[in-house]
Every structure is written in structure tokens, then in C-alpha cells.
Amino acid sequence: MCSTRFLIRAAIISFCILFANAANEQQDSESKLKTSVSVQGLVRHRYATVQISSLIENPSNESQETNITIHIPENAFVSYATLEVDGEVIRSQVQERKVVQQQYQLAVGTGATASQVSAARDANAFLISVNAGAKSNTLFNVTYEELLVRRKGRYEMTISVDPKLEMEYFKVDLEIKENKNFTFVNVPPFSSTLTPDDLDHTVQNEEVNIEYLEDAGHCKISYFKEANADGKVKSPGPFVLRYDVDREGKQGEILLLDGHFVHFLSAEKEKYNPAVFPKHAIFVLDSSASMWGSKLKQLQVAMSQILRQLSRQDVFSIVTFGNKATEWYMQGLQPSLGKGVYAVNRRNVADAMDFISRMQATGGTNIQAGLRRALYLAAKYRNIPLIPGVSEGANYTTPRPEAKKEVETLLMFLSDGIPTAGEIRLSKLLKSVHFVNTNVKASIFALAFGPTANYGFLRRMALQNYGFSRRIYESSDTAIQLQSFFQEITSPLLKNVTFTYLDNKVNFSSLTLREFPILFSGSEVVVAGKLNDDFEPEDQDDELIGSFSAQGTVLRVSNNITVPTEAIITANKTQVPTRKRRRYGVLEKIWAQLTIRQLLDNYLIEDFGDESTENKESDAADSQKLEDNNQQRALELALKYGFVTPLTSLIMVSEKKPLVVINSENLENDLKQPDQIHFSDKAVPPMLSPMSIQHAALYNKSTPSEKFEWLSTLLAENDSVTFIKPNGEEITRTVKIPSEEVDETLNECVFKSEDDTEKTGNCRPLLSCPSSQVPTFDEYFRRHCDFDSTTLAVCCLKS
Known part of the structure; x- marks a missing residue:
């Protein structure tokens, strides 16, 4: 009997405990912050304006703090933000970065609440801390703008939300308005990594609705996901939009609005050049000890696929570098400096793949040796005399029958760190590479592999040497990322592309970059500028405004640029987002973004004088003056158009709320060493093994x-x-x-x-x-x- 009573009491106590725990869990659940995210975007003539809104509801009787990570595309500028809390709307202002820093320090010094929001580990991610008051709703909006870049025959726009964020709902509404008809519009299935069918535009995301409207080049894309009774919604992965438009005629597409023009010229084989240029593809691969493990394995997988993509008309070379540079030679051949250039055929590719599979990660990171050896190979193959200062051999002029001066030299350089052997001073290394490349003029494409790579340094090196840079993220899709990058540069279609505009129609000093050394199939170049005040395109149809020329494999391309009636567009009535400040036309915004980016690039490109120059002080002074002019003009335009750049910050000020600052990547950090560095040594007993x-x-x-x-x-x-x-x-x-x-x-x-x-x-x-x-x-x-x-x-x- 006592045993029965004991069991009954134990059951009652257990039930009470379970009931209390369930009640506490329900109370905790009801008091948690509720976050909802909506995205609204408009793409107008390749120019995207995107607003990300985060609504934070705090049902609790106590204030709670939360962090929101906003991911911004690499080519985008943040332009506006608002914070709405307790009935007050705090609007942003864009100010000079150093002025904002002073205001922030002043606020801290006087004891006022202040918080500064800077780029997180990912240079394009901004971490926003919000203190949500008890029983309150907080709405945070951030707007960014970017000119979409055409790669591999498509424009691509990516919207990313923190994958760890739990939401009540996630909503995306996008609109595209172009002057030309679409060839396709595609939103692929959600995936946090690239897939092998990256170029397949027929695979659509079934959860996304695409509505084509009656007028040409106009559609709406929508997606909505709401939490069910079981829990929250998490980000399904990056929301990727891809599309392309019809291209008629050979002059490209030119648009005019509000005293500005924008000229788009895409590279298509069927229009300008039936065949691509043969290329000398030189793969310069980091084999230092820091590549040990999964990095090296991913590189080996990627290279096995990339080598298969080479065309029969191409030649290729492989250079690896650790403490020193190693040039790949065919098995059975006597190694000879500068002769590691091979035709693309089954035997050579198989031998190269075998060499790649046997690569080992060891030694330091001698970037100088790797690049010098690669440029020496390029010069020797093309019969170009080597310039003074190259240690690997003297100038030579002996003709080689198999050499081709018209071949395009494309150098794919990959590293996961910074130089730790050879020349380790970054500014000296940049000068050295640019000097050695003076005659060869090879396009150097720099790939920063993983978080330890100094992306700023590699970006600067690529800009100084006719190429561009890209981040390669260390993840399960690394090999696909590398293959995808190579697809962008595998088909050089036109070179020496030059645009010329009539002085009486266009303000020459306003023009953005108008000379391009090389144009790849599936890509696009954009030129923008201001029209002269007395130019009235409405007065005459097909009015001549300029011309462009380029060199193809068979003939030289030359076309006049005229202004058709459909090029004259009217102001866009739909604005995203609505805001109380001066609105600038979409073409003027494109011009401003291109100009700012090119001014900042010029800052990185500028050489600080040749060490062999006698008048070093004069050269340094002239160079510094040019840098200052580039920065000052970029700053003025960023302030006028409200863009957050390395020279400006976005500030939100309130008498009641904290001072909030959003910064972009710091331009001055481009040549500083990163927070993580790697080096290693030979394993010579009794010393330490490679490390x-x-x-x-x-x-x-x-x-x-x-x-x-x-x-x-x-x-x-x-x-x-x-x-x-x-x-x-x-x-x-x-x-x-x-x-x-x-x-x-x-x-x-x-x-x-x-x-x-x-x-x-x-x-x-x-x-x-x-x-x-x-x-x-x-x-x-x-x-x-x-x-x-x-x-x-x-x-x-x-x-």
C-alpha cells in the first residue's frame, strides 16, 4: 500500500515538473525575438537597386539585443539605410570616413552610447547590432546598388541572408526592366555551393514564380516562405537571379537619359570574330606547405578538369612554386629552362595531369620566383626579348618556328597566402612583377585561395598587369569555383578594344575607361559619360556619336556608333526604395559607379616610380599627387551620390539612439599583411619537418x-x-x-x-x-x- 502511494506521489511530482518545464519552454518561446526578412529589388538596364528589410519583434517585457548580418555583393555600394524604432525613423547620411571616425570617437569620449558597424570577416558582410526595446518593433532597412557584370553569357545577381538566422518569413520581390527582349531568365534551385550544371539555364527553382509582362524585357520574380507551426524559417541559401538579353547589330546597345549615355558592348563569336585567339595558358600554382591537405586535393581535381577544357589550338605551361619555382617538363625530356611549353593533345594533357596528381605541399611561398619563371616562359615562346633585370637568362633573338607572337598569354596565378620567400616586401614585389611584364604584357588573373590569402595585394597585382582577381573560397565546391573561373577566360575573342566619341557630342573629360586590352566571349564592356549641353538626340534619328575598333583573329573590327530612337529612355517611375533625397537617373548612377571604381582602381594601379630612375623624388611627388587627385575625385563623387566606399562611411545619428556607422573595405589595407600568414622550410635533419x-x-x-x-x-x-x-x-x-x-x-x-x-x-x-x-x-x-x-x-x- 505504501509502495502504491509512493508511486502515485512520484507520478504527480513528475507530471508537475513536466508541466512546469513545458510552460517555461512555451513562455521562453513566446518571449524570443521574432525576425522577418523581405527583399525588394529593381534591375533597370543592368543596374540593380536592392533593399533588404529586417523586422524585429520583441514580445518580451525586457529589452533584447540581436545581431543581423547583411551580405553585400562585392561590386555593390551601400547607399542608404534607415532604423525605425519607438516611432522614430533614423535616416542615414554618407560622410567622409575620417570625419565619421572623429564623430564616433567624440561620442565615445563624451560618454554617449555609440556603436560602429564595420565589415566583418567577409569583407562584404556587415554586422548590425540592434537593441530591441521591451514590447517593441524595430525595422532596419539597408539599400545597396550595383551594376551587374556579364560573365559566361549572362548577368547574375545574388541575394544572401545569414544562413543561421531564424525567421518568421523570408520574402523576395524583384523586377527587371530592359530595353531588349530576354533570351532567358533563370533562378536556379537553392544551393550554398556551385554545382557542375552551373551553365544550365533550363533548371528552374520550382519555389520561385517568374511572371513575364507584356512589354519587352520586363518581368517580375517572387518568392515567399513562411514558418509553419513546427518552427522557424531559415535561409534556403543564396537567391541567385540570372538573365541575358537579345543583341542586335554590331555597335552594342547605347542608352541616353538626362544628359548621360551608357554604351554596352558584349563579346559574341557569331558577330565579330568566328574564332577565338589561340592562347598560351600558364598555370602558376602555389605548392607551399600551407596548401597541404584539402586545398591541394581540390586544386588537383580542378586542374584535371581545366586541362581538359583547353582548345587544340592552345599551348600551355605549368609552374609550381614553394621556396623556388619548378617548371613542368614532359616525362622523358631533358629539362631546359624556358622550354616547358606544350601543345594541347591527349598525350601532353595526360602527362600534365599526372604531374599535377603528384604535386606535394612543401616549402615557403616564393611568389616572385613563380611569376618570373612564368613570364620568362611567355617571352621565350613569343620571341620577345627579355627586359633587363630578369635573372633567368639573357636576352635572346634566335627565332623559333613554333613561336607565335599573336598568341594571347593568359597567366592564371593561385596562392593561399603571402610571400614568405624571395622578395617578401609587397610593394617591391609588385614593382618587380610589373617591370618583368613590361614587354610580355601577359594578362595575370590572380586567385586568392582561402581566408589567409592577401586579396588586396593580389587584386592590385592583377590590376597592374591587365587582369583581374577573384576570391576562391575553401569549401566543398572549391574545384567547381576554379573551373567556373577558367570558363570566363578560356575564349579571348577581341583585343585592343577602343571606343572613340565625337567631341561635339560627348564631354571627353567625363568618359569612363574606353580602352580594353582583351574581351572574352560571353563578357561585356561598359563605357559611360556625359553628353554636351547642346546635344539634342531627339532632333535626328540614328545620329552618329562615335565609333569603336578591335582586333580579331581574322580581321579588324570597326563600327560606327549611332543613336537609334529606342536608345532615348525616359526616367524610371518605379523607385526602390522611396526616400526623401534627390533622385539621380539610372544612367547617371551607372556613370558615377564606374567612375568611382575606376578612380579607386587607378589608386591601386599607380606605380611609385621606377627604382632605376635618377629623379626618384620628382617621380614620387608626381605619383603621390596623382594618387591624391584620384582619391579626392572619388571622394567627391561618393559624397554626391551617397555611396559607401573605402573613402566614405554611412552614419545614422539620433538624439535617443546610438550612433551607427557602416564602413566599406579600407583602401589603405590593400598592401598591409593579413592577420594570418604561412611559411615553411625544407625537411633537413635534424631540423623541423615542413610546417x-x-x-x-x-x-x-x-x-x-x-x-x-x-x-x-x-x-x-x-x-x-x-x-x-x-x-x-x-x-x-x-x-x-x-x-x-x-x-x-x-x-x-x-x-x-x-x-x-x-x-x-x-x-x-x-x-x-x-x-x-x-x-x-x-x-x-x-x-x-x-x-x-x-x-x-x-x-x-x-x-
Whole structure:
């Protein structure tokens, strides 16, 4: 009986506990923040204006803080933001970046609440912190604008929402308005990674509705996902919109509005050139120790597919670089410097794939050696005399019958880090590469692989050498990303594309870039400018405004540029979003964006004077003046049109609420070292096996780096460097002066000198070795050794 009563009481208590827990869970659920996201966008003549709205409801009796991550496309400018809370609407202003920084510091200094929103780890992601008051609704809107870029025969627009964000609903409404008919409009199925059928535009997302309207080139796209009774909605993945338009005639599409014009010219084989230019594809691949593991495997998979995509009319070369550069030679052939150029056929491709499959990740990152060797290959194949300063051989003029001067040299450079061997000073390295490329004029396409790559440095190098850069993300689709990039540059269709406009029709000083060294099939170039005040295109149909010319494989393309009636467009009545500030026409916005971006690019391209020039001070002063002019003009345009750029910030000010600042990527960071760097060394017993420095904070100090200047970029704040072996084991070594004299008879070590001869010394702390013995990074690579379990040491020659 007692047992029965005990069981009944236990059951009642358990039921009460379960009921209480369920009630608490329901109460917690009801008090959680509720977030809903809607996206509204308008694409007008390739120019996209997108507003992302986040509604945050706080049903709790207490205030709660939440973070919202806004993802902005790389080519977009944030232009407007509002924060609506407690009945107050806080609107944004765009101001000069350094002025905003001063205001922020002043607010902090006076004790006022202040928060600054800067780019997160992803340079295009902005983290917004919102403190939602009790029983309140908070609405945050951010607007960005971008000119869509045509690649691989399509325009692409991507909308990304934080995949971790739980939402009540997710809504997307887009509208496209073009002057020409669509050839296709496609929203592929949601996926966080690229898929092999990336170019298949017939696979549609069944959850997305596309409505084609009666007028040409006009459609609406909509998507809505609401949480069901079971839980929240999470972002299904990036929302990707792809489309293209009809292209009639050979002059491209020209549009006029409000005193501005925009000229689009796309590259299509059937219109301008029946065949693409043959190319010399040079793959310059990082094989340093930091590529060990999945990175190298993904690269090997991608290269096996890329090599299969080469055309029979092409030739190709492969250069890998670690501590030094290695040129691939066919099996059975005697290696000879500069002869590693091979025709595309089944045997050569198979041999190259075998070489790629046997690549090993070891050594440092000698970017200079890799690029110099590649440019030497290009010059020798095309019979172009090498310029002074190239160490790998002298100038030569002996003709080679198989060489082709008309071949296009495309250099695909991939690295996951920064230079740690050879020339490690980034500004000097940029000068060196540009100087060696003076005659060859190879297009260098720089791929920044993973988060440790210095994208700013690689972007600058590509801009200075007729190419462009791209980030390659380390994920399951890395190989597909690399293949997709190569598809963009595989078909060089036209070169030396030049646009000329009549002085009496167009304001010449307002023109954006109008000379393009190379145009790939499926791509597009855009030129914009201002019309002269007295130019009235309505007075005459098909009025001549200019011409363009380009070189094809068979003949030279030349066409007049006229203004047809349909080119004159009227102002757009639909605005996204509505806002109380001056509206500028869509063509004027395109012109402003192109101009700002090209001015900022010019800042990165400008050389700081040739070291061989006698009048260095004059050159440096002229260059600095040009840089200042580029920055000042870019700043003025960014302030006028309200764009957040590396020179401006978006600020939201309220007497009641915090000061909020949104910044773009910092232009000055382009040549600074990143927060993570990698290097490694040869495995020479008894030294450490191949390894890499990881997460080493940048820390400049007078000691010990005043003795070893190259050491300043490697030290963490506690004067330590952390190594990671290939097996994952971490080793930390500290730069310190030994407490007692080192016994010369102990710790004997052996290393190989630069001429590959063995030398004997003593393994001792770095700071106890004369700096003259270890003057460079390269010398340290050859000599590092184990002294004890805590000290950074080198093999020092006996005194």
C-alpha cells in the first residue's frame, strides 16, 4: 500500500515538473525575438537597386539585443539605410570616413552610447547590432546598388541572408526592366555551393514564380516562405537571379537619359570574330606547405578538369612554386629552362595531369620566383626579348618556328597566402612583377585561395598587369569555383578594344575607361559619360556619336556608333526604395559607379616610380599627387551620390539612439599583411619537418626586429611564433636572448647553403647568432633547427 502511494506521489511530482518545464519552454518561446526578412529589388538596364528589410519583434517585457548580418555583393555600394524604432525613423547620411571616425570617437569620449558597424570577416558582410526595446518593433532597412557584370553569357545577381538566422518569413520581390527582349531568365534551385550544371539555364527553382509582362524585357520574380507551426524559417541559401538579353547589330546597345549615355558592348563569336585567339595558358600554382591537405586535393581535381577544357589550338605551361619555382617538363625530356611549353593533345594533357596528381605541399611561398619563371616562359615562346633585370637568362633573338607572337598569354596565378620567400616586401614585389611584364604584357588573373590569402595585394597585382582577381573560397565546391573561373577566360575573342566619341557630342573629360586590352566571349564592356549641353538626340534619328575598333583573329573590327530612337529612355517611375533625397537617373548612377571604381582602381594601379630612375623624388611627388587627385575625385563623387566606399562611411545619428556607422573595405589595407600568414622550410635533419606559421599577429617592435628586420612580420605580441606540422601538432617558439653562454660543443647541426653544399654549425637561439649570417627570410628557412622546446633557433656557423 505504501509502495502504491509512493508511486502515485512520484507520478504527480513528475507530471508537475513536466508541466512546469513545458510552460517555461512555451513562455521562453513566446518571449524570443521574432525576425522577418523581405527583399525588394529593381534591375533597370543592368543596374540593380536592392533593399533588404529586417523586422524585429520583441514580445518580451525586457529589452533584447540581436545581431543581423547583411551580405553585400562585392561590386555593390551601400547607399542608404534607415532604423525605425519607438516611432522614430533614423535616416542615414554618407560622410567622409575620417570625419565619421572623429564623430564616433567624440561620442565615445563624451560618454554617449555609440556603436560602429564595420565589415566583418567577409569583407562584404556587415554586422548590425540592434537593441530591441521591451514590447517593441524595430525595422532596419539597408539599400545597396550595383551594376551587374556579364560573365559566361549572362548577368547574375545574388541575394544572401545569414544562413543561421531564424525567421518568421523570408520574402523576395524583384523586377527587371530592359530595353531588349530576354533570351532567358533563370533562378536556379537553392544551393550554398556551385554545382557542375552551373551553365544550365533550363533548371528552374520550382519555389520561385517568374511572371513575364507584356512589354519587352520586363518581368517580375517572387518568392515567399513562411514558418509553419513546427518552427522557424531559415535561409534556403543564396537567391541567385540570372538573365541575358537579345543583341542586335554590331555597335552594342547605347542608352541616353538626362544628359548621360551608357554604351554596352558584349563579346559574341557569331558577330565579330568566328574564332577565338589561340592562347598560351600558364598555370602558376602555389605548392607551399600551407596548401597541404584539402586545398591541394581540390586544386588537383580542378586542374584535371581545366586541362581538359583547353582548345587544340592552345599551348600551355605549368609552374609550381614553394621556396623556388619548378617548371613542368614532359616525362622523358631533358629539362631546359624556358622550354616547358606544350601543345594541347591527349598525350601532353595526360602527362600534365599526372604531374599535377603528384604535386606535394612543401616549402615557403616564393611568389616572385613563380611569376618570373612564368613570364620568362611567355617571352621565350613569343620571341620577345627579355627586359633587363630578369635573372633567368639573357636576352635572346634566335627565332623559333613554333613561336607565335599573336598568341594571347593568359597567366592564371593561385596562392593561399603571402610571400614568405624571395622578395617578401609587397610593394617591391609588385614593382618587380610589373617591370618583368613590361614587354610580355601577359594578362595575370590572380586567385586568392582561402581566408589567409592577401586579396588586396593580389587584386592590385592583377590590376597592374591587365587582369583581374577573384576570391576562391575553401569549401566543398572549391574545384567547381576554379573551373567556373577558367570558363570566363578560356575564349579571348577581341583585343585592343577602343571606343572613340565625337567631341561635339560627348564631354571627353567625363568618359569612363574606353580602352580594353582583351574581351572574352560571353563578357561585356561598359563605357559611360556625359553628353554636351547642346546635344539634342531627339532632333535626328540614328545620329552618329562615335565609333569603336578591335582586333580579331581574322580581321579588324570597326563600327560606327549611332543613336537609334529606342536608345532615348525616359526616367524610371518605379523607385526602390522611396526616400526623401534627390533622385539621380539610372544612367547617371551607372556613370558615377564606374567612375568611382575606376578612380579607386587607378589608386591601386599607380606605380611609385621606377627604382632605376635618377629623379626618384620628382617621380614620387608626381605619383603621390596623382594618387591624391584620384582619391579626392572619388571622394567627391561618393559624397554626391551617397555611396559607401573605402573613402566614405554611412552614419545614422539620433538624439535617443546610438550612433551607427557602416564602413566599406579600407583602401589603405590593400598592401598591409593579413592577420594570418604561412611559411615553411625544407625537411633537413635534424631540423623541423615542413610546417607553417598560422595565426601570427602582426607586431612591430624595436627588439628583436631591429636586429632581424624580416622578423617583424612574424611575431605575435609575446615575441612568439606558432608552427603547425602537417600532422596538426602545434609548436610555439619564442624569440629570446639565452640566459647563459651557448656551449659551442653542443647542438651540432647541418644545413644546406644556397649553392646546395652542406655546412656545419651549432643550433643556437636566433638572437645569439650574428645578424649578418641570417639577413633574410630565405636564409632563416635554410637554417632553422631545434635548440630546446621553447626557443626559436637557427644553425649558426661556428665563429
